[in-house]
Amino acid sequence: MTPTPGALGPDARDAALAAMTGQAGEHELDVLVVGGGITGTGVALDAVTRGLSVGLLEQRDLASGTSSRSSKLIHGGLRYLEMMDFGLVREALQERGLLLTRLAPHLVSPVPFLYPLTKPVWERAYVGAGLALYDGMAKAGKYDMGVPMHRHLTRRQVARMAPDFKAESIAGAIKYYDCQVDDARMVVAVARTAAKHGAHVATRVKVTGFLREGERVVGVTARDLEHDRDLEVRARVVVNAAGVWTDEIQEMVGGRGALHVQASKGVHIVVPRDRIRSEAGFIVRTETSVLFVIPWGRHWIIGTTDTPWDLDKAHPAASRRDLDYILEHVNQILREPLDHEDVVGVYAGLRPLLSGESEPTSKISREHTVVTPVPGLVMIAGGKYTTYRVMARDAIDAAAHSLRTTGHGAVRDSITDRVPLVGAESYETRSNQRVLLARRSGLHVARIDHLLARYGGLVDDLLALVRTRRALAEPLTGAEDYLAAEVVYAVTHEGARHLDDVLTRRTRISIETFDRGVAAAPHAARLMAEILDWDDARVAEEVDHYLRRVEAERQSQRMLTDQEADEARVQVTDLV
Missing domain, CATH: 3.30.9.10 (D-Amino Acid Oxidase, subunit A, domain 2)
Structure with missing residues (x-):
């Protein structure tokens, strides 16, 4: 099927890196965002919809940190x-x-x-x-x-x-x-919306340092973890939205700790x-x-x-x-x-809790803080999931001041309060058509409801997959709440690169089945292999890694102390 605008498939990652490194004609971005959680993706969306050229780098997977492990609430905060x-x-x-x-x-x-x-x-x-x-x-x-x-x-x-x-x-x-919200799916939706409007999004890219011209930050050095190569990405402003990794990013710029995150x-x-x-x-x-x-x-x-x-x-x-x-x-x-x-x-x-500031900062609210420790670098930390859009707006407002000092000119005001996320359009219409969609697709109405709650108006994409490959209408082995089509779509449209990505974030199989996804892993890996060109050895490696990860987590949950639990869990690291 033809990818819809904003699709984060394998080819989209390569194209994004080519654009960010100047291979596709762009010499310098206006804004480069470091971090692919809800704040980072929100910053990318805010910037690109103001008319800025934008790139986003994430070391692991979208929402792989805090943004997939919250209480999954969108709330005012009674306390x-x-x-x-x-x-x-x-x-x-x-x-x-x-x-x-x-x-x-x-x-x-x-x-x-x-x-x-x-x-x-x-x-x-x-x-x-x-x-x-x-x-x-x-x-x-x-x-x-x-x-x-x-x-x-x-x-x-x-x-x-x-x-x-x-x-x-x-x-x-x-x-x-x-x-409530599926926090990881929201991050993917924000990232896809940013990509739809022109942002370049690349995961599995680790920022290793900053490019400097005098005191000013003018970009980053990075490592493409999938292709084992070094990159340089130049930008007028770098926005750090790395959450609990904020202190490590600060050390790269010279240890000037404007923020301290606990x-x-x-x-x-x-x-x-x-x-x-x-x-x-x-x-x-x-x-x-x-x-x-x-x-x-x-x-x-x-x-x-x-x-x-x-x-x-x-x-x-x-x-x-x-x-x-x-x-x-x-x-x-x-x-x-x-x-x-x-x-x-x-x-x-x-x-990521702010535990103190060693330099004067611009306090945006009790919950999040935006600082510019050196010219060309904006850092945002703290905050809560619900107010990610406000945090992103404040970060780009700070970046706009830095952009003006480079001769960029005025930056337009934020409009993200009027930019629906992918899937919002046609959601009500498709919801009203749920019975008709079930009849046409041959799926049960309950399946259509499940897809609507996860993809909204993008349900059309999933139903198109099912029409072209009827086998994808079957439930995923070992996780019957999900269709095989959802695994394929996670790779072709949602940026999934590893089995972990699908079973823990694009779906919630890892926490919704008693075996934590062990039975579903082989079937899901084979579906992914068709798109990512994995051979049998790679499929076996992905499945083995996932099973070892599940066992490491189970072992950690038997340990009494944090130290013992950590030692058990870190026995299995990420695949790259």
Whole structure:
């Protein structure tokens, strides 16, 4: 099939590198972004839609770090209300409404939560006032609220809505709404949207240093990890959006630490939906933070922890202690306790927390910071997933000042609040046509719903694949929730280069099956091999690597301490 605009297939990577290194005629980019998470891809999209020439380099895969390992929520942040940070909450709620109703309605969806109340009078008044303010801010924002208002529930109503919740221990609850997202798929959608508008995106390229002319940064040196070659990419401004790797990037520019980022580990577990009977998720206070129980298709996501992490940043490891902590706290609210045998999947991610600044900075908000430590280099750190678009806008606003000093001229204002992500267009129409699409394609309506929730209007691409190769309409062996066509599409359109990319980020097979994708790996690898020209030896290598990775993760989750868990996990490194 003919690739749609913004497709990140194998050829697109080669073309992007040729453009960024000047082989395709471009001598110098306006903006080069380092980092392929939600912030980096957001920066690329913001810059390219302002009319700038843009490149993006990512050392591993899109969303391979923090941006695929979050709580998968698009939310205002209730806890910030207690901190009296009303501006931050208002900003996040505005972005929530924008994503839900305009930019990514196919990827962002409302999700109900119960906030249990233990005190019948003062707590209901206190929490109710907070949620009234929360909803009021969302309703008064520039964009549609997109979710229902909160409502108060009695203990009996909670018991009917959530039979497995220990309702006798509470005085009732308040039901409210936030939104959820498949975080890794959102990153791919943002990257593809940037590529559709002209940005050059290349993964598996490691930045090794900065090009300098005097004090000014004028580009980077990099290593193409797939072809084992050194590159130079020149740009008027380099934007570092490397998250927890911010300090390492700063060292390359001479160690002038404008920002210091501390990694904090957050662990989530995934359990089958039938283990907790409830129509809504929960948010429960713990002694240190809050615990979310989040509906996730045929599963629940439960988390998270919040502990310092100074070990391997590429593959943070969940320990037995982390899992015990989550299970202990969730079991306090459940009639039928969960144990380790109920856990289908586990994932650990690192939050990039700002822990101090050694030089004057431009403080954009309590949550994220943008600095220009040397001319030609902009760095952004901190922040939260929900407000990625605001972070990107602030980074390019800072880059615009630097661009003016090079004689570039004025840079237009950000327009990303009016640029829907790929898949948003035609989503409502295709949703209305779901029965017709099922009839024409021969797929069950439930399959069409699954595809719509993952691809939106791009469902047409998947159905075209199925028409041309009927075998791709079959479920993937060992992971029947997904079609074989989705593996092929991940390679041809979504930048997947390795089996890990498909099983852990383009799909969620690694956390949604009890065997963590082991049975699905051979079938998926063979499908990928057809497009990437893998021989039998390479297929075997990809499958073996994935199986060893799963076993390393299982071993780490049996270890009591972070140090032991890290030692078990790092036994298996990335393929390049």
